[in-house]
Amino acid sequence: MAGFVSLIGAGPGDLGLLTLKAKLALERAEVVLYDYLANPEILRFCSSAEHIFVGKKGFSEYMSQEEISSLLVQKALEGKRVIRLKGGDVFVFGRGGEEAEACIAAGVPFEVIPGITSAIAVPAYAGIPVTHREAGSSFAVLTGNEMLRDAEKLKYKAFQDIDTLIFLMGVKTLPRIVDRLLEIGKSKDTPAATIQWGTTQQQRVVEGTLENIVQKVQDAGIGAPAVTVVGDVVRYRNTLKWFDSRPLWGRKVAVTRTREGSSELGNLLRQEGAIVIEVPLIRFDSTSKPWELQQTLRQLSSFEWVIFTSQQGIQAAMKALNELGLDARAFAGVKLAVVGPSTARELAKYGLRADFMPSRAGAVHLGGELPASGEKPVVHFASSLAEPDLHEALIQRGMTIHTVEAYQTLPAELSEEQRERLRDAEVITLASGSAARACAKQLGTDIPAVTMGPQTNKAALGAGFTIAKMAETPSLTALVGAVRAALLGN
Known part of the structure; x- marks a missing residue:
């Protein structure tokens, strides 16, 4: 039985620009084929899947396009949910159309999940709008690789009157790009900018004109991946620059x-x-004393308060409850205390509301402010390396505290x-x-x-x-x- 293929655009680099639909598909994946331009952090959304790097950087390829399409189909025919993760957008110079055709030829069902193209996102992160009411009402996206083909020379005359030209994959061919643009009538004073690793913390921007942009890019050592923008909109970087002008930029x-x-x-x-x-x-890691954790969870009614000082402690306790065939109702009749807001939010995920949280986050404050009567002991579901501050603060107040190792903290x-x-x-x-x-x-x-x-x-x-x-x-x-x-x- 055939599996299913998702052709996914991973966006230009910033992890936050991955779409929600793409993330949901990745979480269900069994096999992921990814390339050089896809942010490797994205793979954490599919950590249990098989990861296959298929390369594709500049003019060199780890696998040919035919091999990638064949592997994509092969994995799907094994009945697996397969992701093809591509930088930028699937259908903007991403050869996604060829992979979709391979799926159709093999009878493999597929979907296309568009990604945010670097053609628009990268200039935006550099403070360059691809259109502006006073500087450009039209734009075109081109691949720099076309500059290697003399047959494309006539085609470029059609771009003479377009306000903004955006070139992808055009670092090595930038000299040829500039020559062609000058040939079709673009002024040598036309503003231009080349942006490397746009939308990431490694972003670098070189500004100039058609007259000097090639030399400036070479002097700066700019390489792939990069996007070049040509047009008057480049002038707006001086006022709209935001991403690389933040207080900790480059630190x-x-x-x-x-x-x-x-x-x-x-x-x-x-x-x-x-x-x-x-x-x-x-x-x-799981507790080294599972019997103690389970026994304590069975006897929650013997405590006045249950204390959580970490999200991991909550997760471990709830997992152990589930293994015992119990759920959050086991906490009925006992009060719950948390160390701070993040722990309270984690508790709320299980439908439980904290009865107490100290005025300031921290184990010392929790120990000093917990409104316990002392008639019953309190229990703390802690790490194997629990700090002593909470324990000491409660002991000083004359309370009895039972500390249970809910999980281990290991190097x-x-x-x-x-x-x-x-x-x-x-x-x-x-x-x-x-x-x-x-x-x-x-x-x-x-x-x-x-x-x-x-x-x-x-x-x-x-x-x-x-x-x-x-x-x-x-x-x-x-x-x-x-x-x-x-x-x-x-």
């Missing part, structure tokens, strides 16, 4: 996180323009490439004491640290870090502000 910030953790901090820093180096230092294994990338960072963010200790153990403490809150700051100092800045409150927003202050000196 390198390491974000230590767990393999399963979200990239929320990384995304916030990218919004500030930083080059974010995300490398996992710790990972989560991640880093490749030498990951280590080198981290060492290139200007500062490293530490959002927890366990991250500080893991970083010190695996990478050393040479990179100045920006810490989140007093507890993490104390742990980082104890591990041997130099503190560049401490976020006064334990929140991601405050941590981003501390990074900005550390790098910009304000």
Whole structure:
């Protein structure tokens, strides 16, 4: 029985420009064929699928188009859901039409999920509108490869009166492009800009005119992938430039996180323009004491409060409940406390509302403010490396606390490439004491640290870090502000 093929446009590079429909299809994929221009971060949406790199960079190919189409069909005929992930849009110089024809010839059902084309997105991220009421009401998208064919010379006369010309895949052929445009009557003073790695943190923009753009691109060492825009709209970059003029543009910030953790901090820093180096230092695994976790979940009624200080603790407890044949109703009759807003949101995913959250996020504040009577013990579903602050604060108040290992926090294994990338960072963010200790153990403490809150700051100092800045409150927003202050000196 034939499988199914999704031809998906991955967009120009920024992960946030992937469409929702594409993400949903990727989550169901069994095989993914991806090329050089597709952001590799997209593959995390289909981590359980088979990933096959099919190359296609510039004038060299890892696999020919015929081989790619054949492999696409072969995997689908094995009954699998197959994704063909292509940079930009499927049908804008993406040869998606040929792959669709291969599916039709083999009787394989398929769909096309368009992507945001680099022809429009890349100029936009460079502050160049492809149309503007006062500078351009028409535009055309061309491939630079056509410049290699003399037969295309006459065709270009049709573009003489078009206001904005956008060239994809045209770095090597830029001299030929400029010659042809001058031949058809474009002025040598026509503004032009070439944008490399547009929409990503590696974006570079070279501006000039048809008279000097070739030399400027060569002097700057601009290579593929790049988009060249020709027309008066290029002048608007001076006023509309936004992506590469943000406060942290080009500054390198390491974000230590767990393999399963979200990239929320990384995304916030990218919004500030930083080059974010995300490398996992710790990972989560199932508890080494499953019998203790299960026994505690069966006896929840013997506790006054259940305390969660992490999203992972909630996820582990709910997974264990499910394995016992139970669900959220097991928490009936017991009060629930969380350490902060993100933990409360995670709890809400399971239909549970927190009965208490401290005035300030943090284990110390939770331990000092928890409105427990002390008549019954409280239970904390914690990591194997739980910080002692909560436990100590409750003990000082005369309460009995039962700490249960809900999951393990273990060191991640880093490749030498990951280590080198981290060492290139200007500062490293530490959002927890366990991250500080893991970083010190695996990478050393040479990179100045920006810490989140007093507890993490104390742990980082104890591990041997130099503190560049401490976020006064334990929140991601405050941590981003501390990074900005550390790098910009304000």
